[in-house]
Amino acid sequence: MARFIRRLFASTGGSVLPIAAASVPVIVALIGGGLDINRVYKARNRLQTACDAGTLAGRRAVTTNGYDTAARNQANAYFNTNFVEGELGATGTTFATASANNGNLISGTASTTVQTAVMNLLGVETIPVSVACSATMGVGNSDITMVLDTTGSMGNTLSGTSQTRIQALRVAMKNFYDTVATATQGSNARIRYSFVPYSSSVNVGRLIYNLNPAYLADTWPIQTREPVFNTITERVFTGWAxxxxxxxxxxxxxxxxxxxxxxxxxxxxxxxxxxxxxxxxxxxxxxxxxxxxxxxxxxxxxxxxxxxxxxxxxxxxxxxxxxxxxxxxxxxxxxxxxxxxxxxxxxDPIYETRTRQEFANWIYREVSNVDTSVYKTFAAVSKPNGSSGAAVSYTWGGCIEERETDATSSISYSSVTGMSPSTALDLDVDLVPDGDAETKWGPMWPELAYYRTTTYWGNTYLTDAVQTSQGSRASSYCPYQAQLLSTMNQSAFYGYADALAAAGSTYHDLGMLWGLRLSSPQGPWADTVNIAPTNGGKVSRHIIFMTDGQMEPSNTIQSSYGIEWHDRRITDDGSSNQAARHTLRFRALCDNAKDKGFRVWVIAFASSLTSDLTYCASSNSSFLATNATQLNSAFQEIAKNVGELRVYQ
Known part of the structure; x- marks a missing residue:
């Protein structure tokens, strides 16, 4: 027909009839082609949808057996349900799927032949169509680490209610769990939870001990007190001759x-x-x-x-x-x-000359090598710390003091160079302790913690004297024990939420440090973190950081950095720029978390959403909650993101 048209246009004759006759097949081709192209377009869309559905179903069916026959059959069933040849005038349809990585990514191809309705008059009877598709699991598997501020202010009553802040937190946590559980019900998604309640310390001792007792130091420096005894010599009657x-x-x-x-x-x-x-x-x-x-x-x-x-x-x-x-x-x-x-x-009477120790007074100083070898095993240990130096038995509660650090004003994290300075070993969340004592953690011993004081004109003051004859017991707070990533049923999750209690000062850096350390794929607990889900899918990692206050460290309490007035592990003089330096550490740890691929969610509850908290959060991941309702809403918004099963193509 093309040659005919060319001859027609080349003719110089004036006949109109041949021209009109020649136009008929052109018009038929244009109109019929449009109709058939629409049929092909519809068939192609349906073929693509079916291909997508098939690979999605196949990926969803993957287990530890990889992309096996059962998963392949599931893919074929979904494809066949979504593409019916008779409805589309198609024949010879094929659908094939495969996986090169044991089911993590399912690739598929589909093809069919669409019969033409009009173009066949012009000799074009069928048009071939083919598509490609692939599916992999996205956020369906989620590891969620909740870093929860359980400081003393969480015991405050919310304005206009009889509910305390920590009670509101418990409710919001439980609702969060229920939302995620509902969103993943019927799927093979794996949701794991880790918890790090924090205040001025973190309770991770049992986790460290269970991982390796050698990661806890056998001796530890403690700002403490020691009894002084006078030696008394006496003739002691022992019997009769x-x-x-x-x-x-x-x-x-x-x-x-x-x-x-x-x-x-x-x-x-x-x-x-x-x-x-x-x-x-x-x-x-x-x-x-x-x-x-x-x-x-x-x-x-x-x-x-x-x-x-x-x-x-x-x-x-x-x-x-x-x-x-x-x-x-x-x-x-x-x-x-x-x-x-x-x-x-x-x-005759018989006498022996004997000596005895009589309590005289206390001295307050640092003991650099307190024996913690038995105490760290959670066994009872006696120390001469009672009235007049009497022996008292103590058992470790599980909170720790941090390993070697650097009292510097310059703390930062770079995705290229890592944490700086490298001498701040405490901030290296992936460093596994070795034979070097500086890499180990110390068991916090609250009952032995004392700071030194002096009296001047009837007033008592802190002193930086190496040793004094007077001092005071340092306050020490140990939150509820942390938990490694694990799947949880509702009863276990609720029970954990109900066990949270409010006490202590606010050390945001400690919470973020251990939330990241326990959940890092490269950290000491990597074996737990990297347990592959049975569905073979990817795992999205989330840290939910909830606080009701600003950074408020204290230099007289015993924290995970000792008694900072004396130990000076963070500041040069025990007080100057203390909060600022802890904040620098917090920001650096937030950078580290985001660089590791964690989505960091931040909730400021009944307090201001500071620039530091906003900085810590990932993009579009910070919330201000002034009351219990807003706190619950924030947790719900996060739950909808981390708990929804999504599949990416």
């Missing part, structure tokens, strides 16, 4: 009894009476002897054990006495006494 035995015998005082008539015979004279008088009866034992014992100390300090035996004796004496009638009669009387035998066991 073998006794020396002696004895003596004696009589008691004699006792003369009353006179008794011997007989009723009367005599006319004394001589006659004496002749009739019986002979006297001499001394003789009378009755049973009695024995007694006593122990005394004599004037020489000797112990004398006296055993006394008393034997009663008596004698009878006969006498003649004249009566009123001048007649004589025989009478008698008895005399009694005791025959006494005393045995003496005399012992």
């Amino acid at each position: 073998a006794p020396v035995n002696t004895s003596e015998q004696t009589y008691s005082t004699e006792t003369i009894g009353g006179t008794t008539q011997y007989s009723s015979t009367n005599y006319s004279s004394q001589a006659a009476c004496n002749s009739a008088r019986p002979a006297d009866i001499d001394w003789a034992n009378s009755g049973s002897a009695t024995t007694s014992s006593s122990t005394t100390t004599n004037g020489a300090g000797q112990q004398v054990v006296t055993s006394t035996t008393a034997q009663p004796q008596s004698k009878t004496t006969y006498i003649c006495q004249r009566r009123n009638n001048n007649r004589w009669r025989v009478d008698y009387y008895n005399t009694t006494r005791d025959f006494i035998t005393r045995n003496y066991a005399t012992s």
